[in-house]
Amino acid sequence: DDGRDSSQLIDICQSGSDSHERIQQHVCDMKNNGFKCEFIDVEEFITSHNIPDLIVTNKTNYETHLRNTKYNMSFLCDGIIRYNNKYYILEIKTETQDKFIMRDGVDPSHYDQATAYSLCFGIDEVLFLYENRNTCDKKCFLFKVTQEMRDNIANKMITCTSYLNNNKVPPKPDDVLKKTCTYCNYRSLCKANGD
Numbered sequence: 001d002d003g004r005d006s007s008q009l010i011d012i013c014q015s016g017s018d019s020h021e022r023i024q025q026h027v028c029d030m031k032n033n034g035f036k037c038e039f040i041d042v043e044e045f046i047t048s049h050n051i052p053d054l055i056v057t058n059k060t061n062y063e064t065h066l067r068n069t070k071y072n073m074s075f076l077c078d079g080i081i082r083y084n085n086k087y088y089i090l091e092i093k094t095e096t097q098d099k100f101i102m103r104d105g106v107d108p109s110h111y112d113q114a115t116a117y118s119l120c121f122g123i124d125e126v127l128f129l130y131e132n133r134n135t136c137d138k139k140c141f142l143f144k145v146t147q148e149m150r151d152n153i154a155n156k157m158i159t160c161t162s163y164l165n166n167n168k169v170p171p172k173p174d175d176v177l178k179k180t181c182t183y184c185n186y187r188s189l190c191k192a193n194g195d
Contacts (some may be wrong), residue, residue, distance in 0.1 A: 019094045019131055023138075024062035024079055027090065039082040040087070044067070045121070054120055067119050071157040072164065077117065081127065088142075089117050089126045100132035106143045109177060118145035154184040169193040 030037040042064035043056045057074070058065035064077045079090040091114065095103070106114070106128050114126040126143040163170040169189045172181075181187055 007037055019133070019136075020078060020092050021062060021153045023092050023129060023131065024090075027079065027081060028062070036084050038082045040104065042077050042080055045087075045095065049122065066120070068137065070120070071116075073120070073157060075113075075117065075120075080121070080123070086122050086125075087121075089114070089121060090129065091117070091126055092129050092131065094131045094133050095156050097132050097134040100130060100134075100137065100139070103130050103139050106141045109180070111143070111149075112153055112156075114143045115145050115149045116157070119150045119153055172176050 024039065027037065028039040031039075033122055039062070043059060045051075046054050046056070050075065053068050053070040055067045057067050062079060064079075065074070066077055067074050077089070078092045081088050081090050091110070093107070093110070110128065114128070118124060118126060123144050126182060128141045128143055130139045130141070131137070160170055169186065169192075171193070172190060181190070184190070
């Protein structure tokens with residue numbers, strides 16, 4: 001579909017990016033302030049852990065845009081941290097105050113994202129840091145990914161790629177939330193497919 005970005009949506013995205021950079025800088029500063037936490041360069045992690053299917057396509061100070069050639073997946077990684085000599089994927093989320101107040105764990109709509117990242121990096125735990133856009137309060141939750149979860153997401157990606165290779169729109173999964181479709185660039189094709 002044609003882009004439908006409003007100035008408000010653009011500003012919300014820029015505000016989220018600003019928050020990410022501020023938080024990422026704080027994480028980088030932790031080691032210098034005596035904490036056993038280190039912000040790891042994603043490209044160096046990929047090289048040192050010999051991950052052949054991940055390619056860095058763009059890199060800023062903190063965020064890395066990656067492509068997984070095995071699963072035909074493109075994604076932005078907020079970071080990898082090493083805390084007490086253990087690696088964690090860092091995923092930063094900003095949200096409205098209403099959502100934040102009710103936040104008591106990782107949002108289920110983020111499970112697949114965390115699992116896909118875990119599959120790509122071979123890291124079992126994802127640290128989700130949620131920030132309240134109104135007050136900058138933060139809540140942090142640890143999400144543990146199992147092998148069964150990785151196998152499930154790998155199968156989903158392989159299935160999706162087969163539809164792509166056949167130039168067909170896959171059927172919309174039953175568990176897709178309505179809000180997921182709001183910003184999807186394939187809404188028209190999906191509707192034409194009967195979903």
